[in-house]
Amino acid sequence: METVEARTIFSPATGFIRRGGFDLTCNPYLGCTFGCRYCYAMFLPQNKKPRELWGRWFSAKRNAVELARKEATKISGKAVYFSSVTDPYQPAERAMLLTRGILREMQPFQPRVVIQTRGTLVTRDIDILCRFRSLRVNLTMGSDSERVRELLEPKSPTYEKRWDAARQLADAGISLGLCITPVLPLENPERFADRIASFGAKVVVTQGFHDAAGAFGADTSPAALKVLEGLDWGPEKYRKFVETLRKQIRVYEGEKGFFPPPPPECTAQGLFPE
Numbered sequence: 001m002e003t004v005e006a007r008t009i010f011s012p013a014t015g016f017i018r019r020g021g022f023d024l025t026c027n028p029y030l031g032c033t034f035g036c037r038y039c040y041a042m043f044l045p046q047n048k049k050p051r052e053l054w055g056r057w058f059s060a061k062r063n064a065v066e067l068a069r070k071e072a073t074k075i076s077g078k079a080v081y082f083s084s085v086t087d088p089y090q091p092a093e094r095a096m097l098l099t100r101g102i103l104r105e106m107q108p109f110q111p112r113v114v115i116q117t118r119g120t121l122v123t124r125d126i127d128i129l130c131r132f133r134s135l136r137v138n139l140t141m142g143s144d145s146e147r148v149r150e151l152l153e154p155k156s157p158t159y160e161k162r163w164d165a166a167r168q169l170a171d172a173g174i175s176l177g178l179c180i181t182p183v184l185p186l187e188n189p190e191r192f193a194d195r196i197a198s199f200g201a202k203v204v205v206t207q208g209f210h211d212a213a214g215a216f217g218a219d220t221s222p223a224a225l226k227v228l229e230g231l232d233w234g235p236e237k238y239r240k241f242v243e244t245l246r247k248q249i250r251v252y253e254g255e256k257g258f259f260p261p262p263p264p265e266c267t268a269q270g271l272f273p274e
Contacts, residue, residue: 001058001059001060001092002059002060003059003060003061003062004030004059004060004061004062005061005062005063006061006063006064006067008067008071009026009027009028009061009064009067009068009071009102010024010025010026010068010071010074010075010080011024011025011026011027012024012025013025013079013081013084016255016258017081017084017258019255020081020255020256020258020259020260021079021259021260022079022080022081022114022259022260023078023079023080024075024078024079024080024081024111025080025081025082025083025084025085026068026080026081026082026083026088026102027061027083027084027085027086027088028060028061028064028083028086028088028093028098028099028102029058029059029060029061029083029086029087029088029090029092029093029098030058030059030061030085030086031058031059031086032058032086032087032090033058033090033091033092033155034087034090034091034118034119034153034155034156036118036152036153036156037151037152037153037223037224037227038152038153038182038184038209038224058086058090058092060092060096060098061098064098064101064102065097065098065101065102065104065105068101068102068105068106069105072105072106072108072109073109075106075109075111076109076110076111077110077111077112077263078111078112079111079112079113079114079260080106080111080112080113080114080260081114081116081258081260082099082102082113082114082115082116083116084116087116087117087118087119088115088116088117088119089117089118089119089120089121089122090119091119091121093119093121094121094124099125100124100125100128103125103128103129104128106132107128107131107132110132110133110134111134112134112135112260112261112262112263113132113134113135113136113260113261114135114136114137114138114177114258114260114261115129115135115136115137115138116138116140116179117137117138117139117140118139118140118142118153118156118157118162119156119157120157120161120162120164120165122137122139122165122169123165123168123169126168126169126172126174129169129172129174130172130173130174133264134260134261134262134263134264135174135175135261136174136175136176136177136202136203136260136261137169137174137175137176137177138176138177138178138179138203138205138258139162139165139166139169139176139177139178139179140162140179140180140181141159141162141163141178141179141180141196142159142180142182142183142184143159143180143183143184143185143186143187143192144159144186144187144188144191144192144195145184145185145186145187146158146159147187148184148185148186148187148231149184151227151231152184152224152227163195166178166199166201170199170200170201175202175261176201176202177201177202177203177204177205177257178196178199178201178203178204178205179205179207179257180196180204180205180206180207181205181206181207181257182207182208182209183206183207183208183238183241183242184233185228185231185232185233185237186233186237186241189237189240189241189244190244192241193241193244193245193248194248196245196249197245197248197249203252203257204245204249204250204251204252204257205251205252205253205254205257205258206238206241206242206245206251206252206253206257207253207254207257208235208238208254209224209228
């Protein structure tokens with residue numbers, strides 16, 4: 001682990017995040033020790049380390065909370081994506097408390113926030129999350145198979161722990177999105193679709209695996225692609241799963257599913273249903 005002095009903590013949104021309607025991104029960390037083998041972030045320019053080291057390092061912005069305190073006035077009413085190149089609830093957050101500290105500084109200014117995570121530690125901050133009038137937690141789910149999880153994201157929380165976290169958030173009245181992004185190989189696609197549909201998430205997003213086709217940008221590592229090939233998983237099975245899910249609920253695909261929650265007055269009036 002290393003700590004760095006950051007110049008800012010709220011950065012202008014770019015790429016699909018900006019196209020989705022976000023104004024700013026917030027990344028308390030660089031790198032991620034969940035180290036998912038398929039993670040697109042290892043291919044982004046923010047990753048200055050060799051790709052084969054992805055998951056073995058992270059940098060913490062030691063002045064992140066102080067910066068949030070100084071910069072918070074500019075986020076009032078803005079849409080903030082939290083986080084775009086790291087997981088704000090990776091294991092180090094338990095002790096470092098950067099994400100929690102930033103959220104505490106943000107809350108009085110009431111930005112519209114999406115928290116993107118696979119970390120079950122997010123439930124620790126329910127007391128703060130409940131104070132935001134326009135916030136959604138997007139929880140990445142991935143698959144129904146622990147065997148697949150152990151092959152592709154072995155350091156991330158088990159799926160049952162994530163489902164439990166999802167239920168705790170929903171029971172606390174926090175808007176929840178389920179992100180099956182990417183859809184990993186499934187053991188029982190029909191049953192998995194039923195479970196997702198019956199949960200009642202505000203937003204459900206699916207996505208296949210990134211393919212930069214040799215260009216610079218988000219991609220999927222050869223190691224992950226080899227695992228997928230060995231498990232006989234490809235675009236046809238992904239498409240069949242999405243069609244099964246769509247028979248029951250609305251499904252957003254790819255970047256179309258990454259948009260900010262509506263302003264609180266619009267939610268109350270039902271003008272912008274999620």
